[in-house]
Amino acid sequence: MSFDGLFTHAMVHELNDKLAGGRIMKIHQPYANEIFLIIRHNRQNFPVLLSAHPAFARAQISKIKYTNPQTAPNFAMMLRKHLEGSKLIKIEQVENDRIIRFVTSGRDELGDEEQTTLILEMMGRHSNLFLVDEATQRIIDLIKHVPADQNRVRTLMPGGTYILPPKQNVINPFESLDGLANIILDNPKTNDLAKEIQQHFQGFAHDSANELAHVLQQSGDSLAITTSWLNHFNKPEPELISTDKGVAFTPFNWVTIDGIKAPYESLSELLDAYFAEKSERDRVQQQAVIVLRTVRNELKKNKKKIQKQKNELANADHADEYRVKGELLTTYMSQIKRGMTEIELPNYYDDNRLMKITLSNQIGPSQNAQKYFTKYNKLKNSVKYLHSQIALAQQEVDYFETLLAQIDIASPKDIAEIREELTQEGYLRVQRKKKQKPKVSQPEKFYATDGTLIEVGKNNLQNERLSMKTAAKSDIWLHTKDIPGSHVIIHDNEPTEQTLFEGAMLAAYFSKARESANVPVDYLPVGRLRKPNGSKPGFVIFEGQTTMTVTPEAQLVQKLRQNN
Known part of the structure; x- marks a missing residue:
C-alpha cells in the first residue's frame, strides 16, 4: 500500500512504543532530504530515519547503513544545537494525515528548559521537515527552504510561524465513521465505493480505499467490519508481497493483492526491505x-x-x-597534356578496362602521378596508426562501460571512491579542501552457507586493493566473463562446490548482467592474476581460468548478506 494516513497511524503507534521516553544522542544528515536521529531507549540505540524525499518520504527505524558527509549540512548543525541530548516526549500524528510530530524537551545554551518539535510532512514533492519552537510555533529551520513567491499559502522559511497545510473537509476514521452506511448503500460498485471512501474519510490512498471497499462488500455489518479493519493498524502484522508487477508492502493481510507473502516483525523492517533497493538507487x-x-x-x-x-x-x-592510378599515369604519361582535368586509360590490372582518372589542370602529368602516389603512401601509413588508436579508444570504452556498471550496483558510499578514481586518472578536476582525505571504503562482506568469507569489490579502487593487495595468493578470484562487473574473492583455497556456486552468483549479480540468465563466470586462484604496467585501476589479466554458468538470484544474495 501507499505510505498514506492509515499507514502513518500504524507507524506512529510503532515508533511511540519503541522510542517515547528515549533520548536523542546523535543527529546525522547523510543525504539532502533525509535525517537520521540516533535515539537511545532501554539501553538500545535506534537509528530513526525521517525522510522528506519527494518520492520516498517516510518515518521509520532504519538499519540500512549510510555514510556521513565530511562537513555536516547547516540543517543538521541546527538540529544538533537544539535537539542533541533532548528527551523525546512523544510521537504523534496530526489527525489521520501524513504529518508526524516528534515532541522533545531539552535545555538551551543558557540552561533553560526548551521544548522543540520536529514536524515531518509527507506530501510528495511538497514533503518537508520542520524544526519548530513548541511555545511560539516559530520555525527555527526546515530542510527545504521555499521562497514566498513559490508558496503563497504559508511561510516556509526560518523565522516564520508554522501553520499546518490547508485542511480538507474529511472525517478522521479513527474518530468517527459517520456517513459510512449511506456511502455503502449509494455505491454498490467497488470502484465507486472506494472513491467515496477516499473523498469522505481522511488518510485513505486509492489502494487502501479499494481494500476496504472489497472487505465491506463481502461482509454484513459495515460499521463493525470497518472498526475491526481499522484496529488492525494498531496491531499490524506486516507483509511484503512479491507479485508479477513488482513488490508491495502491507501492514497486515491484504485481500486485494495476490502474490508470495513474506512476514516481518515490524513495519520498520518491512520498509527497510521494500525501500532498500529503491532509495539506494x-x-x-x-x-x-x-x-x-x-x-x-x-x-x-x-x-x-x-x-x-x-x-x-x-x-x-x-x-x-590511388597506386594503380599513379602507375597508369606514369605508364601513359605521353598521352597526358597539361591543362587536362581527366583522362581514361586502359587498366592493365583489370583486363585493360578503361579507368577514368581525375587530373589537376594546374600541374603537369608527372606531378599528377606523384599526387596519387602521395595519397597512396599516406593512407597505407595511416592503417597501422588507426588500428592502434582504435584499440586505445576501445580500451577507454571498456573502462567507462565498467564504471557505468559499477555505478549501477554502487551504494552511496562507493560513489566518492569512483569520483576519486576519475580524479586520479585526470578525467575530473576536484578542488578538495586541505586536511580532508577521502575515506577508504571497504569491499562488501558476505558469508557463504558454510561460513566462508566472500568479499565483493564495488568499484575499481576496491577491486584493485581486494585482488592485488589484501587477498591471499591461494584465495579464489571470480569475475564475469567478458562482462563489466565486480571482483569477487572467496577466502578459501579449496572452497566447496556450494561456496564456489555462491561466489559465482555474487559475481554475476554484481555485474552488468544482473538481469540476465546463464551468466558465464571465470574463476582461478588469485596468484594467477597479473596487472600490466600503466593499466587503469582494477584491470588485470590472467590465464588458466575455469568457467561456470549461473543465473543471478536476488534472494540468495540477500541471504548471503544477512549471514554477515
Missing part, C-alpha cells in the same frame, strides 16, 4: 550526477572517435586504387 543517482555526466561524456566521445577512425580505415582500403 535514488541516493546513488543524487550523489553521482557529476560522475555520471563525466562517464557518459567520455563514453560518447570515445565511441564517436572509434566510428570516425573506422571510417578513415575504410577509406584506406581504397589505397591501392
Whole structure:
C-alpha cells in the first residue's frame, strides 16, 4: 500500500512504543532530504530515519547503513544545537494525515528548559521537515527552504510561524465513521465505493480505499467490519508481497493483492526491505550526477572517435586504387597534356578496362602521378596508426562501460571512491579542501552457507586493493566473463562446490548482467592474476581460468548478506 494516513497511524503507534521516553544522542544528515536521529531507549540505540524525499518520504527505524558527509549540512548543525541530548516526549500524528510530530524537551545554551518539535510532512514533492519552537510555533529551520513567491499559502522559511497545510473537509476514521452506511448503500460498485471512501474519510490512498471497499462488500455489518479493519493498524502484522508487477508492502493481510507473502516483525523492517533497493538507487543517482555526466561524456566521445577512425580505415582500403592510378599515369604519361582535368586509360590490372582518372589542370602529368602516389603512401601509413588508436579508444570504452556498471550496483558510499578514481586518472578536476582525505571504503562482506568469507569489490579502487593487495595468493578470484562487473574473492583455497556456486552468483549479480540468465563466470586462484604496467585501476589479466554458468538470484544474495 501507499505510505498514506492509515499507514502513518500504524507507524506512529510503532515508533511511540519503541522510542517515547528515549533520548536523542546523535543527529546525522547523510543525504539532502533525509535525517537520521540516533535515539537511545532501554539501553538500545535506534537509528530513526525521517525522510522528506519527494518520492520516498517516510518515518521509520532504519538499519540500512549510510555514510556521513565530511562537513555536516547547516540543517543538521541546527538540529544538533537544539535537539542533541533532548528527551523525546512523544510521537504523534496530526489527525489521520501524513504529518508526524516528534515532541522533545531539552535545555538551551543558557540552561533553560526548551521544548522543540520536529514536524515531518509527507506530501510528495511538497514533503518537508520542520524544526519548530513548541511555545511560539516559530520555525527555527526546515530542510527545504521555499521562497514566498513559490508558496503563497504559508511561510516556509526560518523565522516564520508554522501553520499546518490547508485542511480538507474529511472525517478522521479513527474518530468517527459517520456517513459510512449511506456511502455503502449509494455505491454498490467497488470502484465507486472506494472513491467515496477516499473523498469522505481522511488518510485513505486509492489502494487502501479499494481494500476496504472489497472487505465491506463481502461482509454484513459495515460499521463493525470497518472498526475491526481499522484496529488492525494498531496491531499490524506486516507483509511484503512479491507479485508479477513488482513488490508491495502491507501492514497486515491484504485481500486485494495476490502474490508470495513474506512476514516481518515490524513495519520498520518491512520498509527497510521494500525501500532498500529503491532509495539506494535514488541516493546513488543524487550523489553521482557529476560522475555520471563525466562517464557518459567520455563514453560518447570515445565511441564517436572509434566510428570516425573506422571510417578513415575504410577509406584506406581504397589505397591501392590511388597506386594503380599513379602507375597508369606514369605508364601513359605521353598521352597526358597539361591543362587536362581527366583522362581514361586502359587498366592493365583489370583486363585493360578503361579507368577514368581525375587530373589537376594546374600541374603537369608527372606531378599528377606523384599526387596519387602521395595519397597512396599516406593512407597505407595511416592503417597501422588507426588500428592502434582504435584499440586505445576501445580500451577507454571498456573502462567507462565498467564504471557505468559499477555505478549501477554502487551504494552511496562507493560513489566518492569512483569520483576519486576519475580524479586520479585526470578525467575530473576536484578542488578538495586541505586536511580532508577521502575515506577508504571497504569491499562488501558476505558469508557463504558454510561460513566462508566472500568479499565483493564495488568499484575499481576496491577491486584493485581486494585482488592485488589484501587477498591471499591461494584465495579464489571470480569475475564475469567478458562482462563489466565486480571482483569477487572467496577466502578459501579449496572452497566447496556450494561456496564456489555462491561466489559465482555474487559475481554475476554484481555485474552488468544482473538481469540476465546463464551468466558465464571465470574463476582461478588469485596468484594467477597479473596487472600490466600503466593499466587503469582494477584491470588485470590472467590465464588458466575455469568457467561456470549461473543465473543471478536476488534472494540468495540477500541471504548471503544477512549471514554477515
